[in-house]
Amino acid sequence: RKMNDMEEQETARATESIHHETLITNPGIAERLEKDVRGFHQYGFSFERCSYPSEHHGILRAPISISSHTSASAGDGVNRDNDDDEAPPAHLSIAVPSPSLVSSVGPFLRTLVRIADDVDPRTLSVNVSFDWRERHEADTEAAAGKIAHHIHMIVRNSMGAALFLTSLSILLPDSVSVEQIREAMEQNDDVNYPSIGLIDRTFFGDDVGTSFDNAKSKAGEGRPSPPVSIQEYLRHNSNTISAKVLVETRMCTVRLTPVLYHLARALRGEATRPNVLHQLGDDAVEESLNTPSQLPLILACVDKVANLFRIVMLVRDYRAQHRLVLVVRNESIRERLAAEANRFVSGLDPSDVCVSGVPSVETIDDTVRLLRTECEEKIVAVDLHDDALTLDDDDSENVNDQVSALSILRSTKAVVWGFEKDGIPAAIDRLATQYIQVRCRSSLNLVAAMSVVMHRGWSDSMQ
Numbered sequence: 001r002k003m004n005d006m007e008e009q010e011t012a013r014a015t016e017s018i019h020h021e022t023l024i025t026n027p028g029i030a031e032r033l034e035k036d037v038r039g040f041h042q043y044g045f046s047f048e049r050c051s052y053p054s055e056h057h058g059i060l061r062a063p064i065s066i067s068s069h070t071s072a073s074a075g076d077g078v079n080r081d082n083d084d085d086e087a088p089p090a091h092l093s094i095a096v097p098s099p100s101l102v103s104s105v106g107p108f109l110r111t112l113v114r115i116a117d118d119v120d121p122r123t124l125s126v127n128v129s130f131d132w133r134e135r136h137e138a139d140t141e142a143a144a145g146k147i148a149h150h151i152h153m154i155v156r157n158s159m160g161a162a163l164f165l166t167s168l169s170i171l172l173p174d175s176v177s178v179e180q181i182r183e184a185m186e187q188n189d190d191v192n193y194p195s196i197g198l199i200d201r202t203f204f205g206d207d208v209g210t211s212f213d214n215a216k217s218k219a220g221e222g223r224p225s226p227p228v229s230i231q232e233y234l235r236h237n238s239n240t241i242s243a244k245v246l247v248e249t250r251m252c253t254v255r256l257t258p259v260l261y262h263l264a265r266a267l268r269g270e271a272t273r274p275n276v277l278h279q280l281g282d283d284a285v286e287e288s289l290n291t292p293s294q295l296p297l298i299l300a301c302v303d304k305v306a307n308l309f310r311i312v313m314l315v316r317d318y319r320a321q322h323r324l325v326l327v328v329r330n331e332s333i334r335e336r337l338a339a340e341a342n343r344f345v346s347g348l349d350p351s352d353v354c355v356s357g358v359p360s361v362e363t364i365d366d367t368v369r370l371l372r373t374e375c376e377e378k379i380v381a382v383d384l385h386d387d388a389l390t391l392d393d394d395d396s397e398n399v400n401d402q403v404s405a406l407s408i409l410r411s412t413k414a415v416v417w418g419f420e421k422d423g424i425p426a427a428i429d430r431l432a433t434q435y436i437q438v439r440c441r442s443s444l445n446l447v448a449a450m451s452v453v454m455h456r457g458w459s460d461s462m463q
Contacts, residue, residue: 020195065166106157144184169197227459258455322357375413381432388435
């Protein structure tokens, strides 16, 4: 009877414990989660500040996952229960072949969380595979600490958004165990994320996660790459939609952001149309689709040097770096970023098949003069504006509608993306003749938004 009573008490406690609690010690992440969690209250997430160990810390309460996809239970290294003989694949699988590339995974997951508007994050299954071999060190504690830090980097670089993915799992390198990593995490509050599942590689066999045959990168670091073909990444198996990506360079997650856009659309049950204009016939395509030399001016408001590099590389993929205008706040920033842009472009391989030219770096006032001179009142602003048309929000029967976001995008003389902190400067915003937006929970970062819009607008001309 005592044993039965104890079992009943344990069952009751387990039933009551329907949340993972994660102590957030990074002040920046705590502040971001405190704002972002408001959009996730309906799914059972909550965040509160705590006075101990610091008033800058907080506790994120995340509901237990309701996904039926393959994922590790937090900390136990085994599959969650599934009624099927074989669990369906994760909605998103990410292979990371080197520790140096882990830093790019966090922003990618942040984009997934934001772009998957109206998709319950508890149902999203994401597997990240650490496809490298840790050295066999005498100090196993140090080796486990390295992996725990890599997991922390994913969370930190996502600004905490990865914690809204309650079926996020990490497939560990084959030389470390779940128990070692979990112990390392529990000994350090800064890297302890109990809601993230850990999976022993040996549980699945030797060949799992080492490569993806449908996730290929055609470019090395610093080289241009044709825009991705979505059909190579998305898979529809019975009622399951999944995507697999391989992170081979630091630019891969930027270039693969359109895969997340189309994955989110598919998860919402929306049509994944590679190109609406294809339904209008060859003549309409020829008339409406810009060629690389006819791309509009591409204006990106930039504060960060790191964004400058990624934007230049992205625009080079479309052979349009000569059409890129980097907008800065004042003359002193202009001089610094112009020097950085020149140095970066001059260091790229001159043999690349890419239109030559160095991007222009302009102040806000100079940009206003440029737009008034060259753009003939055809200026599209990409912004979450009350009057914005949503990209691909038109139904298939309305593809002839000339006021769709896509048709506006392809006929404009300039496209403008604002600063990440405060959006499009007022002087430039006043010149905008149309607004378009990407459907998302909240604004995407600058490079992610550019990747989605440029791919949707002009990838066809590069295929």
